[in-house]
Amino acid sequence: MFSSNKKKIRKFTEALSELMIEQKFPLGNALKILSRENLRKKKSDEITLCCKELLNKLENGESFANALKFSKEISFDNTYISFIRFSEKTGNLSEIISFLRERCKRQEENHNRIIESLLYPVFVIILAFIAVGFLLLYGKNIFVGEQIEAFGTSNLISSCGNAVVFLCVFCFCGGWVIKKNLGSDKLYEAFLAADFLLKNGESFGSAIETSAEILGKESPEGQLFLNARERLEYGVELKNAFICSNSRKWDEIQNMFYFAENAGNETQIFEKIASKLKMDLDKKRKFCLKLIEPMFIAGTGGFLLIFLMNTALPLLSGELFSF
Secondary structure, three states, rough: OOOOOHHHHHHHHHHHHHHHOOOOOOOHHHHHHHOOOOOOOOOOOOHHHHHHHHHHHHOOOHHHHHHHHHOOOOOOOOOHHHHHHHHHHHHHHOOOOOOOHHHHHHHHHHHHHHHHHHHHHHHHHHHHHHHHHHHHHHHHHHHHHHHHHHHHHHHHHHHHHHHHHHHHHHHHHHHHHHHHOOOHHHHHHHHHHHHHHHHHOHHHHHHHHHHHHHHOOOOOOHHHHHHHHHHOOOOOOHHHHHOOOHHHHHHHHHHHHHHHHHHHHHHHHHHHHHHHHHHHHHHHHHHHHHHHHHHHHHHHHHHHHHHEEEHHHHEEEEOOOOO
């Protein structure tokens, strides 16, 4: 989910972007303003303290990328630092900050989308627990005392436990599916970042390595990008550098590499792939949102069915009491 550290990074980036891009302040002046912003308050927030720390390091001769890397107030990820380090080589810090701001915005939007999609399932699940609690508390008014005694308190608790275990497992699996389909798509972010870096003068090797950091260098996709970077360094053509798996998505991506290189527009290939991934991602998210309501209704129904089959039906059967 959207951690508190990511929120700090977003607030820091938005504040820096406002001063550097909209008000045209240089980096040093922007950090000075942000470090004094909350002096009137009794306690400075993390953004103010972070800006003070970064400003001191810059005044002592450190680069902005190194200052971010060793920041104590906010933990900046490697991808963020890589972009800042690239800006120090090219001198386009404002453009980089703008890109990072949009990246943080997308991350928070994905987080909010997940939270909103979970509101209805949580409401339905709460109602299911209320229904079960009602049956447990007021079951004696529904059934005769001998019936409950024959069924046994331990059996009643066991039946309730089975239903709760089922619902917990179902909710865990459902939450995982929602997060995977509605959360950030690292592959899309990787191609988008590579496209931005290439259009701003970065080499193919460095752009692809940054993409690997976004994917996670230990992940299969990250390893694929790192291997592609090595092949490019040895002179392999771009269309042959990405040896993809047999999945349908990677087959389509490799075909796009092939046709783009033959058309002579290598610098646009990452943008086209990112656009294609974005379209597929939007379709997948719409489909997932449509399935959330019926999926959790079915899960809640299964929860209540298990509970009733293990409690109400035995109590109503002729084996426990006679009419």
